[in-house]
Amino acid sequence: xxxxxxxxxxxxxxxxxxxxxxxxxxxxxxxxxxxxxxxxxxxxxxxxxxxxxxxxxxxxxxxxxxxxxxxxxxxxxxxxxxxxxxxxxxxxxxxxxxxxxxxxxxxxxxxxxxxxxxxxxxxxxxxxxxxxxxxxxxxxxxxxxxxxxxxxxxxxxxxxxxxxxxxxxxxxxxxxxxxxxxxxxxxxxxxxxxxxxxxxxxxxxxxxxxxxxxxxxxxxxxxxxxxxxxxxxxxxxxxxxxxxxxxxxxxxxxxxxxxxxxxxxxxxxxxx
Amino acid sequence: xxxxxxxxxxxxxxxxxxxxxxxxxxxxxxxxxxxxxxxxxxxxxxxxxxxxxxxxxxxxxxxxxxxxxxxxxxxxxxxxxxxxxxxxxxxxxxxxxxxxxxxxxxxxxxxxxxxxxxxxxxxxxxxxxxxxxxxxxxxxxxxxxxxxxxxxxxxxxxxxxxxxxxxxxxxxxxxxxxxxxxxxxxxxxxxxxxxxxxxxxxxxxxxxxxxxxxxxxxxxxxxxxxxxxxxxxxxxxxxxxxxxxxxxxxxxxxxxxxxxxxxxxxxxxxxx
Numbered sequence: 001x002x003x004x005x006x007x008x009x010x011x012x013x014x015x016x017x018x019x020x021x022x023x024x025x026x027x028x029x030x031x032x033x034x035x036x037x038x039x040x041x042x043x044x045x046x047x048x049x050x051x052x053x054x055x056x057x058x059x060x061x062x063x064x065x066x067x068x069x070x071x072x073x074x075x076x077x078x079x080x081x082x083x084x085x086x087x088x089x090x091x092x093x094x095x096x097x098x099x100x101x102x103x104x105x106x107x108x109x110x111x112x113x114x115x116x117x118x119x120x121x122x123x124x125x126x127x128x129x130x131x132x133x134x135x136x137x138x139x140x141x142x143x144x145x146x147x148x149x150x151x152x153x154x155x156x157x158x159x160x161x162x163x164x165x166x167x168x169x170x171x172x173x174x175x176x177x178x179x180x181x182x183x184x185x186x187x188x189x190x191x192x193x194x195x196x197x198x199x200x201x202x203x204x205x206x207x208x209x210x211x212x213x214x215x216x217x218x219x220x221x222x223x224x225x226x227x228x229x230x231x232x233x234x235x236x237x238x239x240x241x242x243x244x245x246x247x248x249x250x251x252x253x254x255x256x257x258x259x260x261x262x263x264x265x266x267x268x269x270x271x272x
Numbered sequence: 273x274x275x276x277x278x279x280x281x282x283x284x285x286x287x288x289x290x291x292x293x294x295x296x297x298x299x300x301x302x303x304x305x306x307x308x309x310x311x312x313x314x315x316x317x318x319x320x321x322x323x324x325x326x327x328x329x330x331x332x333x334x335x336x337x338x339x340x341x342x343x344x345x346x347x348x349x350x351x352x353x354x355x356x357x358x359x360x361x362x363x364x365x366x367x368x369x370x371x372x373x374x375x376x377x378x379x380x381x382x383x384x385x386x387x388x389x390x391x392x393x394x395x396x397x398x399x400x401x402x403x404x405x406x407x408x409x410x411x412x413x414x415x416x417x418x419x420x421x422x423x424x425x426x427x428x429x430x431x432x433x434x435x436x437x438x439x440x441x442x443x444x445x446x447x448x449x450x451x452x453x454x455x456x457x458x459x460x461x462x463x464x465x466x467x468x469x470x471x472x473x474x475x476x477x478x479x480x481x482x483x484x485x486x487x488x489x490x491x492x493x494x495x496x497x498x499x500x501x502x503x504x505x506x507x508x509x510x511x512x513x514x515x516x517x518x519x520x521x522x523x524x525x526x527x528x529x530x531x532x533x534x535x536x537x538x539x540x541x542x543x544x
Contacts, residue, residue: 051418144528146530146532147521147528148521202478202532202533203322203478203532204479205478206474206476206477206478207479243520243523244520246314246516247518248515249419249420249515249516255418256419260417260418
């Protein structure tokens with residue numbers, strides 16, 4: 001939370017602008033929502049984060065099927081072969097070598113979190129000196145802590161730190177153990193693009209990632225990954241509040257065998 | 273978990289019968305499922321257990337709307353005015369005075385967990401000396417710990433202990449605090465009826481009740497409630513495995529104001 005006295009004038013002005021934009025876009029969004037099926041306003045996810053954490057790295061949902069559940073979101077692929085990002089209905093893989101490719105419908109995912117994205121709030125924040133942490137503080141300040149939000153952040157980023165991972169071979173280990181040896185970190189400079197992902201409430205622990213979870217895709221499709229940190233001078237944040245949440249269980253045999261009793265929240269925080 | 277050497281012969285015979293019935297009914301159920309929309313095989317819930325625990329006792333979902341989400345399940349009403357049970361599309365209220373009434377569509381719920389019920393497994397267990405605890409052990413032994421199951425248990429019960437609660441007045445307290453002073457326990461004898469509810473995996477902590485959560489309705493509609501204990505000589509357990517789970521957030525203003533950060537799992541166990 002921020003104290004107003006500690007807020008630089010430029011950010012304070014932006015917050016006022018943000019609130020005004022909210023009222024304006026709420027009406028527009030309402031009209032858009034009236035034309036779309038009600039289930040489009042629910043977030044959808046295949047499998048749960050705790051299964052992925054525990055090493056359930058394969059799933060039966062194809063990318064083609066995933067696209068029918070939402071046009072925006074994040075996830076990974078079978079064998080945790082890179083970071084998944086969906087924007088405007090296109091599914092991208094950011095691989096461990098830093099390359100970005102659009103993914104064929106025949107590929108499969110072991111965990112993905114998606115939504116049909118329609119912004120109902122737009123927040124503009126100006127720097128100087130914006131960081132991922134400060135952007136999170138501002139968003140947290142403006143949104144309800146119990147809400148389920150899809151976030152699409154567009155900006156030019158002087159610095160952007162991301163990761164992707166090499167695919168796992170069998171027998172699979174846990175995700176933290178796999179990342180320890182197979183995570184590649186990218187230090188991107190002066191990159192323009194979008195951050196796609198979610199801000200989720202504490203009650204979705206175990207099933208998903210409470211708090212912020214965003215992946216990055218450069219506009220030129222030459223870089224991206226799971227976001228650790230960034231700096232920016234100005235960001236535009238599109239916010240889409242979901243009415244709820246659908247979880248479809250992973251039907252792969254490994255899901256039925258894994259021990260989902262332990263609370264893996266502390267482990268999860270270390271790798272996010 | 274049970275050791276075979278410790279299993280009375282009558283129960284062991286029943287377990288074999290249960291497995292055979294499973295294969296038989298799986299085929300029947302598959303055929304039934306092919307005729308129903310896919311979303312009918314997902315559990316649906318309005319609001320989350322942690323909000324109810326924290327004192328969010330009002331919701332905006334009418335019983336008429338709830339009936340469109342499932343024909344079977346459990347829950348409560350606004351002001352926690354009694355226990356809710358749905359069976360075959362009929363919604364019943366078991367009130368604190370022990371009475372049972374079918375509920376008009378215009379009533380509202382602050383928390384309800386429902387599904388369109390189609391059994392895909394039927395388990396028969398014979399006693400003597402079956403208890404709620406022993407039935408739970410048998411079911412746990414036969415089903416996958418990571419699955420989401422709706423359960424419908426029918427039997428004659430020599431004893432059945434249930435509860436219902438008086439409605440709350442404002443300002444609301446937490447659910448455990450409310451129950452401390454307003455819970456009425458019923459000691460029913462030689463009652464025939466059905467137990468309706470769910471067996472849920474550990475990852476649905478915070479959003480729902482992990483483990484078993486069943487409500488009772490006597491066939492003569494003269495008694496029921498949230499089940500604490502029972503004894504039975506023979507039970508028939510219909511099991512409907514769900515593909516997943518949909519949570520619709522409570523839209524009442526109180527939901528946005530409540531602190532959902534604390535883990536209320538230990539408190540919940542005390543009142544279940």
